[in-house]
Amino acid sequence: MNAGFDLALIRERKPLVHQITNYVVMNETANATLALGALPVMAHALQEVEEMASVASALVLNIGTLSDDWVEAMLVAGRAANRADVPVVLDPVGAGATRYRTETSQRLLAELRIAVVRGNSAEIATLAGKQAEIRGVEAVGEAAGPELARESARSLGTVVAITGPVDHVSDGETVHAVANGHELLGTVTGTGCMSTAITGCFLGVRGEDPLAAATEALVAFGVAGEDAAKKAKGPGSFHVALYDALYALDPKKLDSRAR
Amino acid sequence: MNAGFDLALIRERKPLVHQITNYVVMNETANATLALGALPVMAHALQEVEEMASVASALVLNIGTLSDDWVEAMLVAGRAANRADVPVVLDPVGAGATRYRTETSQRLLAELRIAVVRGNSAEIATLAGKQAEIRGVEAVGEAAGPELARESARSLGTVVAITGPVDHVSDGETVHAVANGHELLGTVTGTGCMSTAITGCFLGVRGEDPLAAATEALVAFGVAGEDAAKKAKGPGSFHVALYDALYALDPKKLDSRAR
Amino acid sequence: MNAGFDLALIRERKPLVHQITNYVVMNETANATLALGALPVMAHALQEVEEMASVASALVLNIGTLSDDWVEAMLVAGRAANRADVPVVLDPVGAGATRYRTETSQRLLAELRIAVVRGNSAEIATLAGKQAEIRGVEAVGEAAGPELARESARSLGTVVAITGPVDHVSDGETVHAVANGHELLGTVTGTGCMSTAITGCFLGVRGEDPLAAATEALVAFGVAGEDAAKKAKGPGSFHVALYDALYALDPKKLDSRAR
Numbered sequence: 019m020n021a022g023f024d025l026a027l028i029r030e031r032k033p034l035v036h037q038i039t040n041y042v043v044m045n046e047t048a049n050a051t052l053a054l055g056a057l058p059v060m061a062h063a064l065q066e067v068e069e070m071a072s073v074a075s076a077l078v079l080n081i082g083t084l085s086d087d088w089v090e091a092m093l094v095a096g097r098a099a100n101r102a103d104v105p106v107v108l109d110p111v112g113a114g115a116t117r118y119r120t121e122t123s124q125r126l127l128a129e130l131r132i133a134v135v136r137g138n139s140a141e142i143a144t145l146a147g148k149q150a151e152i153r154g155v156e157a158v159g160e161a162a163g164p165e166l167a168r169e170s171a172r173s174l175g176t177v178v179a180i181t182g183p184v185d186h187v188s189d190g191e192t193v194h195a196v197a198n199g200h201e202l203l204g205t206v207t208g209t210g211c212m213s214t215a216i217t218g219c220f221l222g223v224r225g226e227d228p229l230a231a232a233t234e235a236l237v238a239f240g241v242a243g244e245d246a247a248k249k250a251k252g253p254g255s256f257h258v259a260l261y262d263a264l265y266a267l268d269p270k271k272l273d274s275r276a277r
Numbered sequence: 278m279n280a281g282f283d284l285a286l287i288r289e290r291k292p293l294v295h296q297i298t299n300y301v302v303m304n305e306t307a308n309a310t311l312a313l314g315a316l317p318v319m320a321h322a323l324q325e326v327e328e329m330a331s332v333a334s335a336l337v338l339n340i341g342t343l344s345d346d347w348v349e350a351m352l353v354a355g356r357a358a359n360r361a362d363v364p365v366v367l368d369p370v371g372a373g374a375t376r377y378r379t380e381t382s383q384r385l386l387a388e389l390r391i392a393v394v395r396g397n398s399a400e401i402a403t404l405a406g407k408q409a410e411i412r413g414v415e416a417v418g419e420a421a422g423p424e425l426a427r428e429s430a431r432s433l434g435t436v437v438a439i440t441g442p443v444d445h446v447s448d449g450e451t452v453h454a455v456a457n458g459h460e461l462l463g464t465v466t467g468t469g470c471m472s473t474a475i476t477g478c479f480l481g482v483r484g485e486d487p488l489a490a491a492t493e494a495l496v497a498f499g500v501a502g503e504d505a506a507k508k509a510k511g512p513g514s515f516h517v518a519l520y521d522a523l524y525a526l527d528p529k530k531l532d533s534r535a536r
Numbered sequence: 537m538n539a540g541f542d543l544a545l546i547r548e549r550k551p552l553v554h555q556i557t558n559y560v561v562m563n564e565t566a567n568a569t570l571a572l573g574a575l576p577v578m579a580h581a582l583q584e585v586e587e588m589a590s591v592a593s594a595l596v597l598n599i600g601t602l603s604d605d606w607v608e609a610m611l612v613a614g615r616a617a618n619r620a621d622v623p624v625v626l627d628p629v630g631a632g633a634t635r636y637r638t639e640t641s642q643r644l645l646a647e648l649r650i651a652v653v654r655g656n657s658a659e660i661a662t663l664a665g666k667q668a669e670i671r672g673v674e675a676v677g678e679a680a681g682p683e684l685a686r687e688s689a690r691s692l693g694t695v696v697a698i699t700g701p702v703d704h705v706s707d708g709e710t711v712h713a714v715a716n717g718h719e720l721l722g723t724v725t726g727t728g729c730m731s732t733a734i735t736g737c738f739l740g741v742r743g744e745d746p747l748a749a750a751t752e753a754l755v756a757f758g759v760a761g762e763d764a765a766k767k768a769k770g771p772g773s774f775h776v777a778l779y780d781a782l783y784a785l786d787p788k789k790l791d792s793r794a795r
Binding site for chain 2: 040041042043045046082083084085086112115116117118119153154155156205206207208251252253254255257258
């Protein structure tokens with residue numbers, strides 16, 4: 019893993035990360051992308067997603083607030099990205115909570131070549147055909163182990179990144195565990211979505227190795243969370259400090275802080 | 278009133294609060310819900326609102342940025358909530374400002390069983406058939422008294438919560454006045470919407486007594502506003518401190534701070 | 537230029553600024569409008585934009601996240617504003633990045649009477665029929681000079697405000713340069729959109745002189761950016777401090793700080 023090296027690349031190349039994401043977190047994931055050093059662009063119209071996705075360095079698909087025209091746009095953008103070899107990361111927000119979300123996630127996985135799926139344990143377990151408990155868009159119940167990451171990566175045929183108290187990233191063979199992060203991340207909406215956007219940033223410079231990109235992203239985001247927590251008095255000040263911390267991440271020290 | 282007791286219940290049970298709300302404040306009301314201790318979920322697609330509303334502990338309908346498919350989703354979600362005895366709170370943002378908002382609010386009130394309507398004096402007066410002055414989505418003119426709360430609760434057949442310098446909550450008989458809050462709340466967009474979301478949180482544990490739930494919510498939100506104001510240098514830092522303050526609310530001291 | 541005088545007018549009259557803008561920055565531009573002292577209202581439904589735009593003091597059209605029904609609403613709102621002599625400011629976010637954005641900007645300019653177009657150098661150059669390099673929604677390449685402002689104002693028949701390290705505002709004859717601002721503005725998404733919303737606020741009290749209104753807006757926003765930077769540790773804290781700074785702007789000192 020070379021999280022520091024790739025972070026420096028992001029800041030040098032400023033990869034364009036096209037995001038079709040939910041209304042709740044658009045501002046937040048755009049700002050996280052920008053704070054890290056990449057360039058976000060939000061565009062969801064059928065008339066332009068093909069053009070935008072083709073020139074992007076990565077495409078982020080996030081189903082947090084679905085509707086049919088957005089799903090259609092995700093498919094069109096995803097196909098354009100696939101044709102142009104632009105890596106795609108999927109965030110199946112709330113898969114398992116409603117049939118619509120589960121089926122949409124499955125459809126995107128079936129029709130597109132997805133480099134990384136980033137979700138919580140309940141979302142990933144649902145997509146891997148296992149029992150899971152989810153309330154709204156939050157996983158509940160016991161933590162997922164490395165086995166869920168490995169098995170779901172195999173069954174989905176993609177790199178899987180499961181975030182939680184300890185994150186697990188797998189390509190179906192290797193499993194990386196990332197223990198960086200802070201519990202305050204769970205008190206701010208959209209931090210999961212931010213980690214997906216950050217995964218898009220790393221894919222934008224390390225698309226040929228999605229296992230590395232996803233792992234590095236979770237290290238970078240987790241370390242930023244740890245830094246932000248030191249200055250936080252609660253969810254509001256933590257949220258603010260998180261952007262400052264992403265911006266201040268030091269490429270030279272990043273790998274030594276991976277846990 | 279047992280605001281402290283019910284706040285402790287919210288943190289223990291983490292009620293799922295399904296919100297169909299406007300684009301402007303989605304992130305903000307989700308974060309306020311989470312900071313208080315409940316679980317927000319945003320979903321507006323016709324394909325899933327019925328499923329989501331049925332399993333929620335409360336449903337929040339907010340018409341701040343309307344369009345026809347969202348209104349349709351609110352009706353479908355509201356009917357599902359009514360069937361499942363999930364309490365519904367309505368925020369008629371901008372009723373009186375355009376015919377579309379007035380008529381949509383009236384339609385939601387006519388077709389659904391609404392537990393609480395939370396609005397400013399102009400919005401509530403409009404719905405109660407009285408003259409009101411509204412500019413955009415802000416009430417102007419003199420403060421509403423307890424009589425407007427009582428009369429509108431009677432005519433609308435629901436609990437009414439009118440927020441302003443002093444809030445008034447009524448079920449048509451009793452009127453509770455809540456003087457908590459701070460003028461900086463008026464400098465941040467969506468604080469009214471947040472108070473509606475917080476009302477949804479309290480309804481999620483005290484749905485059988487909407488008068489108590491709405492009053493407790495306004496006490497909790499107002500006290501958080503007072504705490505946040507102490508650390509604020511303006512609207513930006515106040516906004517941030519508001520989430521910290523909601524998170525730090527002490528159930529044991531809450532009732533003694535009600536004014 | 538009387539930026540201070542007009543800022544005092546804004547706070548006294550609280551002009552209603554109707555904004556049809558993108559999902560990413562709605563909360564941010566509403567809060568910037570409110571922090572400055574004006575009254576924002578967000579409404580995009582065909583059923584109500586005519587009514588809302590007619591009673592507003594200014595209309596802001598921002599194409600940051602387009603789709604066809606929003607374009608239609610912008611046209612209807614714009615015509616209503618034109619009929620009622622409500623000044624209109626256009627933010628052609630991403631013109632040049634996709635055909636859809638370029639053509640939509642051109643259509644709005646052709647069918648509506650626009651008082652001010654506020655964009656970055658690539659967006660404005662695109663609309664003026666010149667070569668420009670844009671990645672996503674960010675201009676890249678060398679800074680635009682005053683000539684681009686003057687020429688594009690002539691060819692578009694409107695006041696043009698080009699923001700960058702130095703802003704240039706022109707009506708086709710006069711060119712005003714504004715050097716206020718701070719590089720941290722480039723690290724937060726939507727600060728360009730905020731400057732457009734602030735332009736709407738100044739148009740709301742100085743609509744008869746769009747060259748002055750646009751220049752004053754960029755001075756006010758730039759000075760607020762400078763003040764915010766003093767308290768910032770990165771993009772997150774800068775973003776928060778920006779609202780505090782807009783709120784704290786002193787009308788008596790504003791003109792002396794123009795650079």
